[in-house]
Amino acid sequence: xxxxxxxxxxxxxxxxxxxxxxxxxxxxxxxxxxxxxxxxxxxxxxxxxxxxxxxxxxxxxxxxxxxxxxxxxxxxxxxxxxxxxxxxxxxxxxxxxxxxxxxxxxxxxxxxxxxxxxxxxxxxxxxxxxxxxxxxxxxxxxxxxxxxxxxxxxxxxxxxxxxxxxxxxxxxxxxxxxxxxxxxxxxxxxxxxxxxxxxxxxxxxxxxxxxxxxxxxxxxxxxxxxxxxxxxxxxxxxxxxxxxxxxxxxxxxxxxxxxxxxxxxxxxxxxxxxxxxxxxxxxxxxxxxxxxxxxxxxxxxxxxxxxxxxxxxxxxxxxxxxxxxxxxxxxxxxxxx
Numbered sequence: 001x002x003x004x005x006x007x008x009x010x011x012x013x014x015x016x017x018x019x020x021x022x023x024x025x026x027x028x029x030x031x032x033x034x035x036x037x038x039x040x041x042x043x044x045x046x047x048x049x050x051x052x053x054x055x056x057x058x059x060x061x062x063x064x065x066x067x068x069x070x071x072x073x074x075x076x077x078x079x080x081x082x083x084x085x086x087x088x089x090x091x092x093x094x095x096x097x098x099x100x101x102x103x104x105x106x107x108x109x110x111x112x113x114x115x116x117x118x119x120x121x122x123x124x125x126x127x128x129x130x131x132x133x134x135x136x137x138x139x140x141x142x143x144x145x146x147x148x149x150x151x152x153x154x155x156x157x158x159x160x161x162x163x164x165x166x167x168x169x170x171x172x173x174x175x176x177x178x179x180x181x182x183x184x185x186x187x188x189x190x191x192x193x194x195x196x197x198x199x200x201x202x203x204x205x206x207x208x209x210x211x212x213x214x215x216x217x218x219x220x221x222x223x224x225x226x227x228x229x230x231x232x233x234x235x236x237x238x239x240x241x242x243x244x245x246x247x248x249x250x251x252x253x254x255x256x257x258x259x260x261x262x263x264x265x266x267x268x269x270x271x272x273x274x275x276x277x278x279x280x281x282x283x284x285x286x287x288x289x290x291x292x293x294x295x296x297x298x299x300x301x302x303x304x305x306x307x308x309x310x311x312x313x314x315x316x317x318x319x320x321x322x323x324x325x326x327x328x329x330x331x332x333x334x335x336x337x
Contacts, residue, residue: 016051017035017285018034018337020033020034020284020295020334020335021294021295021335022333023330023331023332024330024331024332025322025330033288033291034284035050035051035268035282035283035286036052036055036205036283037051037053037205037282037299037336038050038205039278039300039302040209040210040279040280041278042217042278043277044213046206048302048303050282054205056190057202057208058192058200058202058267059200061144061269062264062269062270063208064263065211065215065263065271068150068233069183070180071150071154072086072232073225075157076157080239082102083233083237084233084237084240084244085100085103085149085150086233087146088146089122089265090244091123091143091246092123092141093121093126093246095243097140100146100149103150103152103153104149104153107153107155107162108156109156113152113162114145114149114152116145116148116196116198117197118141119138119139119141119143123246144196147196148165148196148198152165158172177191177201180211183210183214184210185211189202206281208281209281212279212281213273214227215230215233217273218231218234220232234261242256244263248317250318251263251293253317254293254318257313260273260297262293264289267283267284268285268287268289269283269284269289272297274305274306276305278304280296290332291333291334294320297315298311320333
């Protein structure tokens, strides 16, 4: 099998990646995670690269902040938890589902309008409660349902058809693509179908970092609506970190404990922006997210945007322990040079 994955005319090569993290068990390195990363300084300059951050990747759910800003730019006045659910990979707790249902109610649509796949909540307690109640998998429980509800609300506000809202040629998807290109400063190089059924657009980690930094540093006093909306989203995420992920889950912990704008994506993608604007994006090549948060935090600390002491304080809350008979016998740790 070739060690390369083609994306359009581009190639992401194993040979160009570097080791980002290791998994240690009883003093023995059991596994290694390779990938690429880029760090932007507060002024937007590239201050560090690892691997090949110029190669395109599918950001997966790390693209959701762009989709949420696009929905707001389409005339949907999202605020507070409503804005955060539009960019969330939520855990499906009752609080999350209440917001998703509120968005659908604003659109005067039922849960049947959601075209994301049926799923169980990511939150174990929420799932167990639904099973005990005799419920079944449903699209509203799926972690992307908030994003889908927001897209549907944008369709209703603009008089666009709702049945075809996931078609790449649909007005809401065209508006999202345009917003992504404006925020990242790059043309989309390839388009695929995300796990939730929505279009996902390939871009370099550098472009992804630039777009996320523009959201994380946006001012609500900007003369441009795009950046006013971005500021509203950023402020909502930092104020309601529970909504983007869930209690005790990695993105929520990082947001609430460190004030860092964070959004993970499937297949090992992570974006983080520190309060001073320093921004990290990374892709773990094997698709695992288990080391992504600690690697991104260490890179922010190395850049001086966070203290290593604060990262050390938060690390135990990120599920990094390697267990043997239920007891810690090692850990997942960043290992890049």
